[in-house]
Amino acid sequence: MIKKDFPVEDVRRFLEPTPTVLVTSAYKDKQNIMTMGWYTVMEFVPSLIGCMITGSNYSFGLITKSRECVINIPSSDLAKKVVAVGNCSGADTDKFTSIGFTAEPASIVKAPLLKECFASFECKIHDSKLINAYNFFIFEVVRAHVASRPKFPETIAYRGDSQFVLSGKNIRIHSDK
């Protein structure tokens, strides 16, 4: 999917509703993909995202060593592949070839963009204070790439227990004041 540069201070447009995302990472000759649902926008400028990445994930080591990752947003037509990513480990599986994702070079970080995703946000660790206590990473989005259309692709968000909720209609609500 062709993506264009997007203002990093506006990534909340896609991340505040917190769709399930695919986080890519790379260190030396290893790279991996993991699913992530536990994260939040934390600031506009710098563009900060707080993320839970547990130590049992193969990606944890790649990210703590490289201090970088890419947050990619899959649309709902990739749901089966997203579940597949979440159900195997990069320790013994090359998820790119076995599940079918295409790594593309990023602009700033070494972790790859996922070609099949409509948005990819290049991130660097901004604050590592809560990694030891909670596995909580604070990333800064340093470059954002977003497909021009559709404006808001349908996404999925996990609820646990194999259940997902699809994103629905987009609406504007203005204040009465």
Add this chain to the structure above:
Amino acid sequence: MIKKDFPVEDVRRFLEPTPTVLVTSAYKDKQNIMTMGWYTVMEFVPSLIGCMITGSNYSFGLITKSRECVINIPSSDLAKKVVAVGNCSGADTDKFTSIGFTAEPASIVKAPLLKECFASFECKIHDSKLINAYNFFIFEVVRAHVASRPKFPETIAYRGDSQFVLSGKNIRIHSDK
């Protein structure tokens, strides 16, 4: 809305998709309601939720002093009221009476449950380490109250710039393995 006790370790069912929530707080003779969209589930047991609450919010003082709050989830039919909550300040407005929300006593904390919301999670501050640097609160959900049905009420999530996305269809996706 009549709500029943719900296991605190399962609140991710409602909070992982990160609908816009209404946070209630109370300290001495003051109470307030604020909107919140920047938060994430952090742990199952204890049931931890990380939340951004900026210092400019009137609720910030009530929460830091009482060390408690309630996270209430409004369904989409309350969207206009949610926007109204976000567009005035508890410093000069009693949002309960002016917007029309009903405070009900909680079980453990002093902050009230909102009767009109389908889920209400009583919270206590679990870790305040990142409040000064980021306005980031880590709460423990100490009691959860959820309406029995519908199972998944339609909710709203903010994207910024007056735009919201409604929650859509709920689906199950099983792993092929």
